[in-house]
Amino acid sequence: MATRILMPCNAALQKTNRRHTMQHSKFTSPLRRTLCASFAVFALGSLVAPATHAQSYPNKAIKFVVPFSAGSATDNVGRIIAQAMSDAWGQPITIENKAGANGILGAEAVKAAPADGYTFLVTTSTTQAANVHLYRKLPYDPVKDFTPIGKIGEVGFILMVNNDFPAKDMKEFVSYAKAHPGKLAYGHGSSGSLVSAAMLTELAGLQTVGVPYKSIPPALTDLLGGQIQFAFADTGNAVSQMNGGRMRGLGVTTKKRAGKAPNVPPIGDTVKDYNVSAWFGLMAPAGMPADVQKKATATLMAVLAKPEVREKIQGVGIDLDVEDSATLAKTIDSEIKKWGGWVKSAGITPE
CATH class of the missing domain: 3.40.190.150 (Bordetella uptake gene, domain 1)
Structure with a gap:
């Protein structure tokens, strides 16, 4: 690479020599030094660019x-x-x-x-x-x-229902869902919330209907309004709703209780082999x-x-x-x- 970069310097000097033969000693030598120095700086810059990039990163938004x-x-x-x-x-x-x-x-x-x-x-x-x-x-x-x-x-997920839902715990939820096959719709806005609901449906022997959302918050909005009957929300969003008194959490998807929601028992205590986290x-x-x-x-x-x-x-x-x-x-x-x-x-x- 260095040889190719310096070739234009030699070519420029040859052309200069032909045009300025009489001024070779006074003009060409300084020009040669200037051109070669310029190309040398360019070559050196090319060689050290990666290291300079690493040292200066990040240098923009x-x-x-x-x-x-x-x-x-x-x-x-x-x-x-x-x-x-x-x-x-x-x-x-x-x-x-x-x-x-x-x-x-x-x-x-x-x-x-x-x-x-x-x-x-x-x-x-x-x-x-x-x-x-x-x-x-x-x-x-x-x-x-x-x-x-x-x-x-x-993070784990918490099964959320609004305050009008009749079940007060996971055992009552499973019993109510079995008594109303195909009548309970759940919202899901991520694979975690989807798998949480689908696994509960499968392991507990329920019949439910899934409704997709772009994310958890829109699903909780519809849950609050009664358009769906339950949803699995990440612990942070779930605790926020519970603390606001707008919804209730019946069970958490992890094997242990969540630190932010110590009063919500694991769903696995009611439904055998149940466990989901993200x-x-x-x-x-x-x-x-x-x-x-x-x-x-x-x-x-x-x-x-x-x-x-x-x-x-x-x-x-x-x-x-x-x-x-x-x-x-x-x-x-x-x-x-x-x-x-x-x-x-x-x-x-x-x-």
Whole structure:
């Protein structure tokens, strides 16, 4: 490369020599030095550009794509992480909510973005694991099309009903649902909420009707208005509704009670073998330079170690479960297999 870059310098000197033979010693020598110096600087700049890029990254605004609507658990955790990483980097980070198709629209947008470290996906088990089993033709590969940055935490879901619903606990809910086959409609806005409801229906022997939403918050709005009879909401949204006295939580999908909702028992106490949880992480397009990935992961790990950031994340109902990029890559492989089992157990047919 260096030889090719310097060739124009020699060619220019030959042309100059032909035109200015009489001034060779006084004119050509300075010109030669100037041209060669210019090309040398260019060559040197080309050689050190990658290192300079790594050292200066990031040097402009960054975008976090959230594949679910504002107010969702993914949005809540994405905004907390965006603010913390923005403070650490000294660069603004904007949030783009690209909801729809169970997170597929947002994932596709990040897949197609430049792998330069300025576009990230606030990802979930929905986009990186469950969708593999929920769709026959997924327009992206959750492993090959993305670069893992790190895992943030996990969350369970709470079965929510409005205050007019007759059942007061899970045992009464199952009895009521069995007495009214096909009459109870549930809203789902993510794979977690869908699998939670479908698995309950399957394991408890119920007949229910699923209604899709772009995210959990719109489903809760219709639940409050009586358009649907129940919904599984992430712990943060569920606790917010319960504290406001607008809805009641009958059971949590995890094996243990949620720290934010200690009075809500596990559904598994009533329905044998029941257990569902979801997770959140940060991804980037495939092909991101290794040094940029390393810097992004290091920054994420650093902000997740800060007490004030951890407190905010726990405040929206998410249990911290931090993993670096290498560990997250392994987790995604195992999660794809796990969600395959859950989808099968729930009796869900891929679209």
